[in-house]
Amino acid sequence: MNFSNSQRAEVLVQALPYIQEYTGKTVVIKYGGNAMTNENLKQQVMEDIVLLRLVGVKVVLVHGGGPEINDLMQRLGKKPEFLNGLRVTDNETVEIVQMVLAGKINKSLVNLLEVKGGRAVGLSGIDDRIIEAECKNPDLGFVGEVTKINTELINDVLERGYIPVISTIGSGKNGEVFNINGDIAASCVAGALKAERLIILTDIAGILRDPSDISTLIPELTINEAEKLKSDGVISGGMIPKTECCIRAINEGVKKVIIMDGRIPHSILMELFTDEGAGTMFFK
Numbered sequence: 288m289n290f291s292n293s294q295r296a297e298v299l300v301q302a303l304p305y306i307q308e309y310t311g312k313t314v315v316i317k318y319g320g321n322a323m324t325n326e327n328l329k330q331q332v333m334e335d336i337v338l339l340r341l342v343g344v345k346v347v348l349v350h351g352g353g354p355e356i357n358d359l360m361q362r363l364g365k366k367p368e369f370l371n372g373l374r375v376t377d378n379e380t381v382e383i384v385q386m387v388l389a390g391k392i393n394k395s396l397v398n399l400l401e402v403k404g405g406r407a408v409g410l411s412g413i414d415d416r417i418i419e420a421e422c423k424n425p426d427l428g429f430v431g432e433v434t435k436i437n438t439e440l441i442n443d444v445l446e447r448g449y450i451p452v453i454s455t456i457g458s459g460k461n462g463e464v465f466n467i468n469g470d471i472a473a474s475c476v477a478g479a480l481k482a483e484r485l486i487i488l489t490d491i492a493g494i495l496r497d498p499s500d501i502s503t504l505i506p507e508l509t510i511n512e513a514e515k516l517k518s519d520g521v522i523s524g525g526m527i528p529k530t531e532c533c534i535r536a537i538n539e540g541v542k543k544v545i546i547m548d549g550r551i552p553h554s555i556l557m558e559l560f561t562d563e564g565a566g567t568m569f570f571k
Contacts, residue, residue, distance in 0.1 A: 301561075302560040302561075305559060305560040305561070306342045306343075306560065309339075309342075309343075309344045309483065309484075309559060310342060310343035310344060311343055311344075311345070312344060312345065312482075312483035312484075313344075313345040313346075313347065313445070313480050313481075313482040313483055314339065314344055314345070314346050314347070314482060314483055314484045314485075314486065314559070315346075315347045315349060315473055315476055315477035315480065315482045315484070315485045315486070315541075316336065316346060316347070316348050316349070316473075316485075316486045316488065316555065317349050317350070317351075317469060317470060317472075317473035317474075317485065317486065317487045317488060318332060318348060318349070318350045318351075318396075318488050318549065319350045319351025319352055319353065319455075319469045319488075323350070323352065323354070323355075323392075323549075324354060325550065328549065328550060328552065329399065330399070330403075331552050331553055332488070332549065332555065333396070333399045333400050333402075333403045333405070334403050334553075335553055335554075335555040335556050336348060336400060336405065336450060336555070337400060337403045337404050337405035337450075338556065339555070339556075339559070340405055340406075340448075340450055341404075341405075344559075345445045346450050347441060347445070347450070347451050347453065347476065347477075347480065347482070348396065348400075348407075348450060348451070348452045348453065349453045349455060349469065349472055349473040349476055350388070350392060350393070350396060350452065350453070350454060350455070350469065351388070351455050351468075351469030351472075352387055352388050352392040352454075353374070353469075355387050355391065355392060356374070356383060356384055356387045356388070359383055359386070359387055360380065360383055363383070365379065365380070365383070370424075370426060370427055372525065372528065373423075373424075373427055373430055373468065374427075374430065374466060375426075375427055375428055375430075376427060376428040376429040376430050376465075376466045377428045377429070378428075378429070380428070380429070380466075381428070381429040381464050381465070381466055384456060384466045385411075385456055385464055388411070388454035388455060388456055389411040389413070389454045389456060392454065393409040393410075393411065393452055393454045394409055396409070396452050397409040397452050400450055400452070405450055406448055406449045406450065407449060407450040407451075407452050408444050408449045408450070408451055408452065409452050409454075410440065410441075410444070410451055410452065410453045410454070411453065411454045411456050412453060412454065412455060412456045412457045412458065412467060412472065413456060413457070413458045413464065414440060415437060415439065415440040416437055416458045417436065417437055417438075417440060417441065417453065417476075418431075418433060418435075418436060418455070418456070418457035418458065418467060418472060418475070418476075419433070419434050419435040419436075419437070419457060419458055419459075419460070420432060420433050420434055420457030420458065420459060420465040420467060421434050421459060421460070421465075422459075422463075422465070429463060429464065429465050429466055430465065430466050430467075430468075431457040431459070431465025431466065431467045433457065433467060433471060433472065433475045436475050436476055436478070436479035437479075438476075438479050438480055441453070441476070441480065442480075453472075453476065455467040455468070455469045455472040455473075457472075468528070470487060470528065470529055470532040471528075471532055471535075473485060473487065473532070473536075474532040474533070474535045474536035474539070474541075474544075475535075475536075475539070477536050477539075477541045477544075478535070478536050478538075478539025478540050478541055479539070481540040481541070482540075482541050482542075483541075483542050483543070484541070484542065484543050484544070484545065484559070485533075485536050485541050485543075485544040485545070486544075486545050486547065486555060486558060487529065487532070487533070487544070487545065487546045487547070488547065488548075488549030488554070488555075489529070489546060489547070489548065489549060490548065490549065490550055491526075491546075491548060492504050492547070492548045492566065493505065493506075493545075493546050493547055493548070493565075493566035493567030494508065494513075494516070494521075494522060494526065494530070494546065494567040496521055504566075504567065505567050506566075506567060506568065507567070507568045507569075507570070508567060508568070508569050508570075509569075509570060509571065510533075510534045510537050510538070510569060510570075510571060513530050513533070513534060513569060514534070516530075517530060529546055530546075530569075533546065533569040534569065537569055537570065537571055542570070543568055543569065543570045544568070544569040544570075545558055545565070545566050545567065545568045545569070546566050546567050546569075547565045547566025547567070548565065548566060551565060554566070
Protein backbone atom coordinates (compact mmCIF):
# COMPACT_ATOMS: atom_id res chain seq x y z
CA MET A 288 0.00 0.00 0.00
CA ASN A 289 1.37 3.40 -1.03
CA PHE A 290 0.95 6.44 1.21
CA SER A 291 1.55 10.05 0.31
CA ASN A 292 3.98 12.08 2.40
CA SER A 293 1.07 14.00 3.94
CA GLN A 294 -0.62 10.72 4.94
CA ARG A 295 2.60 9.50 6.55
CA ALA A 296 2.90 12.77 8.45
CA GLU A 297 -0.72 12.49 9.63
CA VAL A 298 -0.09 8.98 10.99
CA LEU A 299 2.89 10.25 12.98
CA VAL A 300 0.92 13.21 14.37
CA GLN A 301 -1.92 10.92 15.46
CA ALA A 302 0.59 8.66 17.21
CA LEU A 303 2.22 11.56 19.08
CA PRO A 304 -0.02 11.51 22.21
CA TYR A 305 0.59 7.78 22.63
CA ILE A 306 4.34 8.18 22.15
CA GLN A 307 4.33 10.91 24.82
CA GLU A 308 2.37 8.61 27.15
CA TYR A 309 4.91 5.78 26.94
CA THR A 310 8.20 7.66 26.60
CA GLY A 311 10.37 6.82 29.58
CA LYS A 312 8.01 4.02 30.69
CA THR A 313 8.82 0.31 30.80
CA VAL A 314 6.99 -2.17 28.57
CA VAL A 315 7.65 -5.91 28.91
CA ILE A 316 6.93 -8.05 25.85
CA LYS A 317 6.60 -11.81 26.17
CA TYR A 318 7.43 -13.47 22.88
CA GLY A 319 7.60 -17.17 22.29
CA GLY A 320 6.04 -20.43 21.28
CA ASN A 321 4.01 -20.50 18.10
CA ALA A 322 4.08 -16.69 17.73
CA MET A 323 7.79 -17.03 16.84
CA THR A 324 7.48 -19.58 14.05
CA ASN A 325 6.75 -17.19 11.13
CA GLU A 326 9.96 -15.49 10.01
CA ASN A 327 8.27 -12.53 8.31
CA LEU A 328 6.23 -11.79 11.43
CA LYS A 329 9.33 -12.17 13.58
CA GLN A 330 11.02 -9.47 11.51
CA GLN A 331 8.02 -7.16 12.07
CA VAL A 332 7.97 -7.80 15.83
CA MET A 333 11.64 -6.83 15.99
CA GLU A 334 10.91 -3.66 13.96
CA ASP A 335 8.13 -2.74 16.42
CA ILE A 336 10.46 -3.22 19.38
CA VAL A 337 13.26 -1.16 17.84
CA LEU A 338 10.83 1.64 16.98
CA LEU A 339 9.51 1.68 20.56
CA ARG A 340 13.04 1.97 21.92
CA LEU A 341 13.93 4.75 19.48
CA VAL A 342 10.98 6.87 20.68
CA GLY A 343 12.05 6.45 24.30
CA VAL A 344 10.09 3.43 25.51
CA LYS A 345 12.11 1.09 27.74
CA VAL A 346 11.42 -2.33 26.22
CA VAL A 347 12.24 -5.64 27.92
CA LEU A 348 11.85 -8.72 25.69
CA VAL A 349 11.22 -12.00 27.53
CA HIS A 350 11.15 -15.07 25.30
CA GLY A 351 10.46 -18.78 25.38
CA GLY A 352 10.85 -21.27 22.56
CA GLY A 353 8.85 -24.44 23.09
CA PRO A 354 8.61 -25.54 19.43
CA GLU A 355 12.38 -25.24 18.93
CA ILE A 356 13.02 -27.19 22.14
CA ASN A 357 10.68 -29.92 20.89
CA ASP A 358 12.44 -29.96 17.53
CA LEU A 359 15.92 -30.38 19.02
CA MET A 360 14.71 -33.05 21.47
CA GLN A 361 13.21 -35.07 18.65
CA ARG A 362 16.35 -34.72 16.54
CA LEU A 363 18.32 -36.05 19.51
CA GLY A 364 15.92 -38.98 19.81
CA LYS A 365 14.21 -37.76 22.98
CA LYS A 366 10.42 -37.56 23.14
CA PRO A 367 8.97 -34.40 24.72
CA GLU A 368 6.69 -35.13 27.68
CA PHE A 369 4.16 -32.81 29.31
CA LEU A 370 2.22 -32.92 32.57
CA ASN A 371 -0.69 -30.49 33.02
CA GLY A 372 0.68 -28.37 30.19
CA LEU A 373 4.21 -28.13 31.64
CA ARG A 374 7.28 -29.78 30.14
CA VAL A 375 8.69 -32.67 32.14
CA THR A 376 12.34 -31.60 32.44
CA ASP A 377 14.92 -34.20 33.46
CA ASN A 378 18.70 -33.63 33.56
CA GLU A 379 19.14 -34.14 29.82
CA THR A 380 16.11 -32.02 28.92
CA VAL A 381 17.18 -29.05 31.06
CA GLU A 382 20.51 -29.03 29.18
CA ILE A 383 18.62 -28.94 25.88
CA VAL A 384 16.36 -26.16 27.19
CA GLN A 385 19.40 -24.14 28.23
CA MET A 386 21.10 -24.62 24.85
CA VAL A 387 18.03 -23.61 22.86
CA LEU A 388 16.77 -20.71 25.00
CA ALA A 389 19.98 -19.11 26.30
CA GLY A 390 21.91 -20.00 23.15
CA LYS A 391 20.25 -20.27 19.77
CA ILE A 392 17.00 -18.31 20.26
CA ASN A 393 18.35 -15.61 22.55
CA LYS A 394 21.28 -14.74 20.33
CA SER A 395 19.22 -14.90 17.13
CA LEU A 396 16.73 -12.38 18.58
CA VAL A 397 19.58 -10.10 19.69
CA ASN A 398 21.06 -10.31 16.21
CA LEU A 399 17.71 -9.48 14.57
CA LEU A 400 17.22 -6.45 16.80
CA GLU A 401 20.71 -5.22 15.97
CA VAL A 402 20.14 -5.71 12.24
CA LYS A 403 16.94 -3.62 12.53
CA GLY A 404 18.93 -0.77 14.08
CA GLY A 405 18.42 -1.52 17.77
CA ARG A 406 20.95 -2.07 20.54
CA ALA A 407 20.26 -5.31 22.38
CA VAL A 408 21.89 -7.41 25.09
CA GLY A 409 21.12 -11.11 25.47
CA LEU A 410 20.59 -12.30 29.03
CA SER A 411 19.33 -15.46 30.67
CA GLY A 412 17.50 -15.70 33.96
CA ILE A 413 20.73 -17.14 35.37
CA ASP A 414 22.77 -13.99 34.67
CA ASP A 415 23.15 -12.09 37.94
CA ARG A 416 20.43 -14.48 39.18
CA ILE A 417 17.77 -12.39 37.45
CA ILE A 418 15.28 -15.23 37.98
CA GLU A 419 15.59 -17.17 41.22
CA ALA A 420 13.52 -20.32 41.39
CA GLU A 421 12.81 -23.53 43.26
CA CYS A 422 11.41 -26.88 42.17
CA LYS A 423 7.74 -26.54 41.30
CA ASN A 424 6.86 -30.23 41.46
CA PRO A 425 9.25 -33.21 41.77
CA ASP A 426 7.20 -35.04 39.12
CA LEU A 427 8.16 -32.31 36.62
CA GLY A 428 11.89 -32.45 37.37
CA PHE A 429 13.74 -29.18 36.75
CA VAL A 430 10.67 -27.01 36.22
CA GLY A 431 10.95 -23.92 38.40
CA GLU A 432 8.59 -21.82 40.44
CA VAL A 433 9.81 -18.22 40.50
CA THR A 434 10.75 -17.09 44.02
CA LYS A 435 12.43 -13.76 43.25
CA ILE A 436 13.27 -11.41 40.38
CA ASN A 437 16.45 -9.35 40.69
CA THR A 438 16.09 -6.24 38.54
CA GLU A 439 19.43 -4.46 38.99
CA LEU A 440 21.07 -5.83 35.83
CA ILE A 441 17.90 -5.31 33.77
CA ASN A 442 17.67 -1.68 34.89
CA ASP A 443 21.38 -1.11 34.22
CA VAL A 444 20.95 -2.39 30.66
CA LEU A 445 17.83 -0.24 30.14
CA GLU A 446 19.50 2.90 31.46
CA ARG A 447 22.34 2.44 28.99
CA GLY A 448 19.85 2.47 26.12
CA TYR A 449 19.87 -1.26 25.33
CA ILE A 450 16.99 -3.71 24.93
CA PRO A 451 17.39 -6.60 27.41
CA VAL A 452 16.47 -9.93 25.79
CA ILE A 453 15.85 -12.44 28.57
CA SER A 454 15.54 -16.22 28.17
CA THR A 455 13.30 -18.01 30.64
CA ILE A 456 15.61 -20.21 32.64
CA GLY A 457 16.13 -19.69 36.35
CA SER A 458 18.71 -20.32 39.02
CA GLY A 459 18.19 -22.47 42.13
CA LYS A 460 19.77 -21.80 45.51
CA ASN A 461 22.21 -24.68 45.02
CA GLY A 462 23.11 -23.76 41.46
CA GLU A 463 20.41 -25.82 39.75
CA VAL A 464 19.11 -24.63 36.38
CA PHE A 465 15.32 -24.53 36.10
CA ASN A 466 13.05 -24.34 33.08
CA ILE A 467 10.54 -21.54 33.71
CA ASN A 468 7.19 -21.16 31.95
CA GLY A 469 7.54 -18.13 29.67
CA ASP A 470 4.27 -16.43 30.65
CA ILE A 471 5.03 -16.83 34.35
CA ALA A 472 8.57 -15.49 33.92
CA ALA A 473 7.34 -12.48 31.94
CA SER A 474 4.61 -11.65 34.48
CA CYS A 475 7.13 -11.83 37.34
CA VAL A 476 9.69 -9.68 35.50
CA ALA A 477 7.02 -7.12 34.60
CA GLY A 478 5.75 -7.06 38.18
CA ALA A 479 9.23 -6.58 39.63
CA LEU A 480 9.89 -3.71 37.20
CA LYS A 481 6.43 -2.18 37.90
CA ALA A 482 6.01 -2.02 34.14
CA GLU A 483 3.46 0.22 32.47
CA ARG A 484 2.42 -2.66 30.23
CA LEU A 485 2.98 -6.38 29.84
CA ILE A 486 2.20 -7.59 26.32
CA ILE A 487 1.86 -11.36 25.87
CA LEU A 488 2.13 -12.28 22.21
CA THR A 489 0.45 -15.59 21.44
CA ASP A 490 -1.26 -17.35 18.54
CA ILE A 491 -4.85 -16.47 19.45
CA ALA A 492 -6.81 -13.21 19.25
CA GLY A 493 -7.31 -12.87 23.03
CA ILE A 494 -10.10 -13.96 25.38
CA LEU A 495 -13.15 -15.11 23.39
CA ARG A 496 -16.62 -15.73 24.85
CA ASP A 497 -16.98 -18.38 22.15
CA PRO A 498 -13.61 -19.97 21.25
CA SER A 499 -14.89 -20.73 17.75
CA ASP A 500 -16.02 -17.15 17.00
CA ILE A 501 -13.40 -14.40 16.80
CA SER A 502 -16.15 -11.75 16.82
CA THR A 503 -16.75 -12.61 20.51
CA LEU A 504 -13.36 -11.17 21.52
CA ILE A 505 -13.53 -9.45 24.91
CA PRO A 506 -11.44 -6.25 24.52
CA GLU A 507 -11.17 -5.36 28.25
CA LEU A 508 -11.43 -7.21 31.54
CA THR A 509 -10.91 -6.27 35.17
CA ILE A 510 -9.18 -8.97 37.17
CA ASN A 511 -12.44 -9.58 39.06
CA GLU A 512 -14.30 -10.07 35.77
CA ALA A 513 -11.56 -12.43 34.60
CA GLU A 514 -11.90 -14.53 37.78
CA LYS A 515 -15.66 -14.79 37.17
CA LEU A 516 -15.16 -15.86 33.55
CA LYS A 517 -12.78 -18.56 34.81
CA SER A 518 -15.33 -19.84 37.32
CA ASP A 519 -18.07 -19.73 34.65
CA GLY A 520 -15.94 -21.81 32.29
CA VAL A 521 -15.68 -19.10 29.62
CA ILE A 522 -11.93 -18.99 30.20
CA SER A 523 -10.82 -22.61 30.00
CA GLY A 524 -8.04 -24.93 28.90
CA GLY A 525 -4.76 -23.29 27.96
CA MET A 526 -6.18 -19.81 28.53
CA ILE A 527 -6.49 -20.44 32.28
CA PRO A 528 -2.73 -20.29 33.03
CA LYS A 529 -2.30 -17.28 30.70
CA THR A 530 -5.13 -15.47 32.49
CA GLU A 531 -3.63 -16.33 35.88
CA CYS A 532 -0.31 -14.83 34.73
CA CYS A 533 -2.12 -11.64 33.72
CA ILE A 534 -3.85 -11.41 37.09
CA ARG A 535 -0.56 -12.09 38.89
CA ALA A 536 1.21 -9.31 36.98
CA ILE A 537 -1.55 -6.78 37.79
CA ASN A 538 -1.47 -7.75 41.46
CA GLU A 539 2.32 -7.28 41.47
CA GLY A 540 2.14 -3.72 40.15
CA VAL A 541 1.83 -3.83 36.34
CA LYS A 542 -0.72 -1.23 35.24
CA LYS A 543 -2.18 -3.11 32.26
CA VAL A 544 -1.63 -6.52 30.67
CA ILE A 545 -2.60 -7.49 27.13
CA ILE A 546 -2.96 -10.94 25.58
CA MET A 547 -2.94 -10.56 21.82
CA ASP A 548 -2.33 -12.30 18.54
CA GLY A 549 1.34 -12.06 17.61
CA ARG A 550 0.49 -13.29 14.11
CA ILE A 551 -1.04 -9.90 13.21
CA PRO A 552 1.55 -7.63 11.54
CA HIS A 553 2.71 -4.79 13.82
CA SER A 554 0.18 -5.72 16.52
CA ILE A 555 2.43 -4.18 19.21
CA LEU A 556 2.30 -0.75 17.55
CA MET A 557 -1.46 -1.10 17.03
CA GLU A 558 -1.90 -1.78 20.73
CA LEU A 559 0.26 1.03 22.06
CA PHE A 560 -0.13 3.77 19.46
CA THR A 561 -3.77 3.61 18.29
CA ASP A 562 -7.23 3.96 19.85
CA GLU A 563 -8.29 0.56 18.59
CA GLY A 564 -5.64 -1.58 20.24
CA ALA A 565 -5.55 -5.36 19.86
CA GLY A 566 -6.38 -8.42 21.92
CA THR A 567 -7.73 -8.46 25.49
CA MET A 568 -6.55 -5.94 28.07
CA PHE A 569 -6.54 -6.77 31.79
CA PHE A 570 -6.52 -4.08 34.45
CA LYS A 571 -7.42 -3.59 38.09
